[in-house]
Amino acid sequence: MAKRLSRDAEAADLPAEEISGTGAAAEAVAEVGQDAKDGLWTKFKKTDFARNFKRNWTYLLFLIPAVVVTFIFAYIPIYGLLIAFQDYMPGDSILHGYWIGFQNFEEFFGNYVFWNLMGNTFLLCILGFIIGFPLPIIVALMLNSTKNKKLSKVLQTLFNGPHFISLVVLVGMLYLFFGRYGLVNNIIESVGGERYSFFLESGAFRPMYILSSNWQDFGWSSIVYLAALSGVDTAQHEAATIDGASRFQRVLHVDFPAIAPIVSVMLIMSIGGLMGVGYEKVLLMQTDGNLETSEIIATYVYKQGIKNLRQGYATAVGLFNSVINLVLLVIANTCSRKFSENSLF
Amino acid sequence: MKKTIAAIALGCAAMFALTSLTACGGGDDRESNSVDALVENYGYQWEDTSAHILNEKGAQEISFRIYSSKNASAKDYNDMDIMQTLYEDTNVFVEWENVSESIYAEQKNLIFSNTNNRPDAIYHAGMSASEIIRYASRKVLLPISDYLEYMPNFSRILEERPDIRKQITNVEDGKIYSLPRVEEMGLLQNPNLLFLNKNWTLEAIEAGAVSGLTAEDVKDGIRLTAAQMESLLTYFLNNDMNGNGQNDERPMTFVYNNWQGNQCDLYGMFGLNDNTDHRVIVDGKVTYTVLDDRFKEATQFINGWVEKGLIDEVSFEQTQDNFLANGKGTELYGAFYWWESETVVSDPENYVVCQPLVGPNGDQTICVSNNPEVGTGEVVVFAGTPNVEVLLTYFDRYYDPMISAQINYGPIGIVYEEELDENGMLVQKELPEDKTADELRLENAPLGICYLSDYAWENVVHMEPRARLRLERLEAYATPYVPAGVQPVPNLQFTQEELNTLTLYETNIVNYINQHLITWLRNGLTDADWEAFKTELLSTRVGLNEVRKVYQAAYDRYVAEN
Numbered sequence: 001m002a003k004r005l006s007r008d009a010e011a012a013d014l015p016a017e018e019i020s021g022t023g024a025a026a027e028a029v030a031e032v033g034q035d036a037k038d039g040l041w042t043k044f045k046k047t048d049f050a051r052n053f054k055r056n057w058t059y060l061l062f063l064i065p066a067v068v069v070t071f072i073f074a075y076i077p078i079y080g081l082l083i084a085f086q087d088y089m090p091g092d093s094i095l096h097g098y099w100i101g102f103q104n105f106e107e108f109f110g111n112y113v114f115w116n117l118m119g120n121t122f123l124l125c126i127l128g129f130i131i132g133f134p135l136p137i138i139v140a141l142m143l144n145s146t147k148n149k150k151l152s153k154v155l156q157t158l159f160n161g162p163h164f165i166s167l168v169v170l171v172g173m174l175y176l177f178f179g180r181y182g183l184v185n186n187i188i189e190s191v192g193g194e195r196y197s198f199f200l201e202s203g204a205f206r207p208m209y210i211l212s213s214n215w216q217d218f219g220w221s222s223i224v225y226l227a228a229l230s231g232v233d234t235a236q237h238e239a240a241t242i243d244g245a246s247r248f249q250r251v252l253h254v255d256f257p258a259i260a261p262i263v264s265v266m267l268i269m270s271i272g273g274l275m276g277v278g279y280e281k282v283l284l285m286q287t288d289g290n291l292e293t294s295e296i297i298a299t300y301v302y303k304q305g306i307k308n309l310r311q312g313y314a315t316a317v318g319l320f321n322s323v324i325n326l327v328l329l330v331i332a333n334t335c336s337r338k339f340s341e342n343s344l345f
Numbered sequence: 346m347k348k349t350i351a352a353i354a355l356g357c358a359a360m361f362a363l364t365s366l367t368a369c370g371g372g373d374d375r376e377s378n379s380v381d382a383l384v385e386n387y388g389y390q391w392e393d394t395s396a397h398i399l400n401e402k403g404a405q406e407i408s409f410r411i412y413s414s415k416n417a418s419a420k421d422y423n424d425m426d427i428m429q430t431l432y433e434d435t436n437v438f439v440e441w442e443n444v445s446e447s448i449y450a451e452q453k454n455l456i457f458s459n460t461n462n463r464p465d466a467i468y469h470a471g472m473s474a475s476e477i478i479r480y481a482s483r484k485v486l487l488p489i490s491d492y493l494e495y496m497p498n499f500s501r502i503l504e505e506r507p508d509i510r511k512q513i514t515n516v517e518d519g520k521i522y523s524l525p526r527v528e529e530m531g532l533l534q535n536p537n538l539l540f541l542n543k544n545w546t547l548e549a550i551e552a553g554a555v556s557g558l559t560a561e562d563v564k565d566g567i568r569l570t571a572a573q574m575e576s577l578l579t580y581f582l583n584n585d586m587n588g589n590g591q592n593d594e595r596p597m598t599f600v601y602n603n604w605q606g607n608q609c610d611l612y613g614m615f616g617l618n619d620n621t622d623h624r625v626i627v628d629g630k631v632t633y634t635v636l637d638d639r640f641k642e643a644t645q646f647i648n649g650w651v652e653k654g655l656i657d658e659v660s661f662e663q664t665q666d667n668f669l670a671n672g673k674g675t676e677l678y679g680a681f682y683w684w685e686s687e688t689v690v691s692d693p694e695n696y697v698v699c700q701p702l703v704g705p706n707g708d709q710t711i712c713v714s715n716n717p718e719v720g721t722g723e724v725v726v727f728a729g730t731p732n733v734e735v736l737l738t739y740f741d742r743y744y745d746p747m748i749s750a751q752i753n754y755g756p757i758g759i760v761y762e763e764e765l766d767e768n769g770m771l772v773q774k775e776l777p778e779d780k781t782a783d784e785l786r787l788e789n790a791p792l793g794i795c796y797l798s799d800y801a802w803e804n805v806v807h808m809e810p811r812a813r814l815r816l817e818r819l820e821a822y823a824t825p826y827v828p829a830g831v832q833p834v835p836n837l838q839f840t841q842e843e844l845n846t847l848t849l850y851e852t853n854i855v856n857y858i859n860q861h862l863i864t865w866l867r868n869g870l871t872d873a874d875w876e877a878f879k880t881e882l883l884s885t886r887v888g889l890n891e892v893r894k895v896y897q898a899a900y901d902r903y904v905a906e907n
Contacts, residue, residue: 089479090457112886113853180659199662200867288602288863289661291856306450308848309476 084316089309104316113295121296121321124282125274128210133270135218137263140225141251156226159219171284174212175199200289209285209294224266228259264340272329275321297321375408377731391495391738394745397436398738404436409736412442412456413468414449418787425791427756431748437739441468457485465730466740468793472523472722474836475844478515480725481522482841487726487733490514490521495734496741499524502796511903512836513721524740526720528753529798530812533716534833535823536605537682538815539699540689541567545586545679546577546697554580563697566822570703571614571646574680578655581679589675595657597650599682600668601866602859606683608647608660608866609712614704615643618713618831623858624896625713626832629904631896633889635858635882641875644862646705648869661863685815698818701826711826715833723794740794747771749795750806755786771806782809837899846895850888857887 044050053060079094084104086097108114139159146152165173177183178198185195198204232255240250279298286294297317305314337343383389387407388400399407413422422428422441432438442464444452449471456463457480472480480486493500503510513521546563549555555576558569569577578596586594600606602621612619616639619625623634634640650656663671672678672689686693701711730736742748750771754760762772776782802808808816839847861878864870870878882889 089483089485090454091460091480091485092483107849111853113856180657180662195658197658197662197867200658200863287662288859289867291860295856303852308852309454309473310848311454 081315081319083312084319086312088312088315090311100312104313105320107313108317108320113300116292117295117297117300120293121275121277121298123293124206124209124296125277127206128213128277129270129274131210132214132217132221133267135214136220136222137225137259139218140222140229140259141255143222144226144229144255145247145251156219156222159222161219162216163220165216167281168284170212170216171281174208174285178208197289199285199287202290202292202294205285205290205293209282213281224262225259228262229255232258260340264336268329268332268336268343271332272325274328275325375731380734383732383735387735389735389738391734391741392497394497394742395434397434398735398742399436401436403735404432404438407732407735408438408440409466409730409732409739410440410442410464411466411468412444412464413791413793414446414452414471415443415469415791416787417445417447418784419791420788422791425756425789426759427748427751427789427791430751430756431739431742435739435742437735439739463727465733465736466724466726468724468791470523470722470725472725474721474838475848477522477722477725478517478839478841478844481515481520482517484728486522487728487730488518488520488522489524489726489737490519492734492737495738498741498744498796502527502744506798508835508903509719512717512719512838514838516838516840516899516902522725523722524724524794526723526792526794527718527796527798528720529718530802530808530816531718532812532815532819533718534713535711535819535827536684536714536716537599537607537610537712538685538818538822539610539680539682539702540678540686540696541569541577541680541699542581542586542676542678543695543697545581545676548584548586549577549580552580565698565818566700567697568700568703571705574702575650575655578650578679579653582654586679587676593675593677594679595659595671595677596655596679597681598657598660598663598668598678600663600665601661601863603665604714604716606665606668606681607712608682609714610682610701611647612640612643613701613710613712613826614646614708615639615706616704616708616710617643618710618827620712620714620833622715622834624715624834626834626900628830629900631834631893631900633893635862636879636889638875641870641872643704644865644870648866651867652869658867661867685811685818687811698822700822709826710828711823713827713831713833717833717836719836721836743794744796746796746801746805749797750801751790752795753790753792753797754806754809755789759789760785769804773807834896834900835903837896837903839895839899843895843899846888846891850892854882854887854889854892857882 082094083097085099085101086092086094087100088094088097092098143152143156146155162170175182179185180195180197184198189195196204198208236254237250240254245253275297277296277298279296279302282294282296282299283302286299298321301314301317301321304310304317333343333345378386380389383403387403389398389403390396391398415422419425421443423443428439428441446469449469453467453471456467477486481488489496493503509525509527510521513523513525515522541563543563546555546558547560550558550560550563555573558573562568581594581596584594585592599608601608604621607621609619609621612634617634617637618627619634619640625632625634647656651658659667668683669689672681673691676690676692676695678690680699681689683689686696686698690696701709703709724740726733726736743752751757751761757763757771760774762774764772766772776785780788797806807813861870861874865874881887885891
């Protein structure tokens with residue numbers, strides 16, 4: 001599997017080479033242009049780019065829709081970020097709007113909720129990451145080393161189930177189970193404890209949020225690791241068994257190294273998305289009682305942008321959040337390249 | 346990297362969608378006519394408020410597109426009887442574009458972004474004062490006050506009621522940009538009433554659990570001191586009142602910080618006229634109840650009830666729907682705050698209405714809420730709408746008392762009889778068997794702009810029986826306990842600068858107060874907490890003083906020439 005993966009990586013690298021090739025070719029063309037014009041086309045045909053292009057142009061054709069779609073829907077809209085520097089109202093022209101410079105940013109940094117928001121967002125994400133990242137790896141390793149393959153398949157299906165529950169339903173379930181007259185509190189009371197208002201205690205918000213998210217997604221996230229594990233050469237396992245390795249040692253020394261490259265890629269990706277937690281679930285779980293811990297950047301952006309109709313301000317806050325994400329991603333990628341030679345870019 | 350870029354880009358994708366939509370807009374090819382041309386060619390007239398506005402030719406050639414959100418159970422406005430009646434009476438053809446209420450909030454921004462293809466007006470626009478002032482400064486909205494001569498009903502209302510005029514007039518340029526909804530029944534100022542379980546109370550009195558109460562006292566209008574209420578609630582808590590063998594009684598319950606049935610009446614025990622904004626007018630001054638030391642005392646007292654379990658803690662957590670659902674079936678509620686008992690419990694006759702509770706220091710007053718009876722920003726008209734005078738004359742008909750009643754409650758022929766009674770008032774038709782009054786009303790009445798005030802209640806339409814019952818209760822058990830000089834804060838109009846101050850501070854203030862209040866009510870507060878809270882609230886970081894000054898200035902303007 002590891003081999004196949006590296007081959008995939010090579011395949012994925014190809015277009016990148018093509019693109020860098022374009023730059024080289026353009027320079028070559030420019031140089032040639034100064035010599036003689038009629039030699040230009042012949043010289044161009046001899047470049048690596050032209051040869052590669054001729055050989056692969058049909059495959060490159062398949063790339064066009066992806067490039068066009070990405071360009072239209074991911075790159076062109078970036079100019080909308082300009083409204084972060086404006087007092088924007090829907091209907092204003094984005095290019096000729098009401099410019100106010102960095103006022104939106106200054107207001108956010110000077111706002112007394114700023115550090116609280118940053119702290120809440122960071123804590124919620126980092127705790128979720130610490131629990132949520134290793135869990136699917138452990139589950140995948142466990143499922144993979146289960147002797148009973150049928151049981152392992154059944155478990156895998158069961159673990160995937162919660163992923164398909166919509167957020168609204170999930171939070172509804174949380175209210176049913178953890179509400180003041182919900183199942184959990186009924187059990188607590190029947191064993192002589194005091195009813196506990198999970199939704200009103202700021203201390204209960206993070207555990208509830210993180211554990212329910214992980215409960216929902218650990219099975220789903222383990223799929224990618226299971227796929228990697230299915231490619232481990234059985235010969236290695238047999239060799240390890242002959243050498244007297246226990247099952248746990250085999251997991252540790254055969255299975256885990258096999259998925260390590262994937263783990264590091266997933267690690268970089270999840271660090272890149274660390275601060276990018278969505279607002280929907282937090283907003284659904286938010287009450288006055290837990291606002292102290294449950295107000296995060298994303299919910300703040302929602303409230304300012306949609307409810308208070310301050311889209312410029314909300315965009316500024318969102319932009320700031322994305323910048324943090326980008327910085328984290330670059331740091332994670334650099335570290336990963338230094339220590340394990342695996343990196344995204 | 347790609348993921349982050351995608352994340353950034355997704356944020357802007359909406360913006361992109363908006364701008365690209367602009368490009369596809371079809372534009373408007375309708376011709377705009379001067380008033381003289383309208384009069385000459387289409388028989389336009391606005392003075393006679395019962396005759397046609399346009400002639401037949403006008404009905405054919407002039408039309409308007411109005412965008413409106415509608416209640417999920419309402420008919421399409423194009424099919425509503427009242428809209429068809431209006432067309433027949435006026436000859437003004439309106440094409441309604443309906444969307445459901447739930448998606449309107451998102452749609453609103455799209456409509457405003459779509460500069461080339463906006464509708465002529467938005468009905469049920471739900472525009473805040475701040476939105477109106479910002480769009481007005483961009484010349485997106487039509488200054489309706491420039492066209493008042495074409496709106497005889499509406500201009501008469503504005504003349505009779507300078508307070509309504511004040512509430513909708515933009516202070517920056519003195520113009521009116523929206524049409525209001527006025528439904529003055531006097532029901533909104535006190536959104537809570539305290540209901541008490543009659544049988545449970547009688548049982549408690551019989552058991553000798555309460556002092557100073559006899560069985561004869563247990564009727565509507567019962568006067569209870571805080572101490573008596575406390576012993577009653579304690580009795581409810583410790584006994585199996587509903588006899589189902591379970592400890593599921595909820596002595597006192599409400600829906601915390603809801604617009605109705607909230608905790609604010611409890612603060613009346615300490616002489617505070619609290620509301621969910623904690624902002625009220627006392628003797629012409631904008632006053633924040635959260636700065637009053639009695640607020641601390643009251644919070645400590647109420648917290649005592651919460652800690653003893655007399656106030657069910659679920660009150661802070663439950664939604665309105667949970668609260669209503671739990672009231673049905675087996676009786677669980679000993680005492681509760683709500684608009685009326687009929688919607689809450691299965692057997693409302695088992696509950697009596699109480700006077701506001703008398704506090705430990707003898708104070709007896711009630712919540713004064715800021716729910717306005719004048720809804721501003723209900724209809725806005727876009728600048729540049731062709732033949733806008735005709736549209737405004739058409740909207741003016743909605744303020745005719747007879748039309749207003751039908752707009753608000755449902756049309757003649759479905760909800761009301763064709764024949765008026767001897768006083769010229771509308772007569773309620775008998776309900777069809779398969780529908781409740783609410784269902785029939787929501788299906789057939791668009792609601793929205795109307796003017797229903799004293800004149801209408803006396804001459805055109807009877808209040809609904811439920812509204813009348815509540816009004817009687819309020820007159821007996823609520824209004825007498827509002828001290829003179831205490832008033833709700835009306836709809837106020839702010840300058841752009843004042844609005845900037847409000848956006849800067851207000852969300853934070855609300856969050857700051859709410860966060861502390863719920864913790865205190867559940868876990869208690871010390872005097873040190875209270876002092877720290879007040880200092881922080883008044884500091885420039887949170888900025889309550891700045892906000893209070895803005896409200897005071899706006900209120901002073903409001904009362905200036907009234």
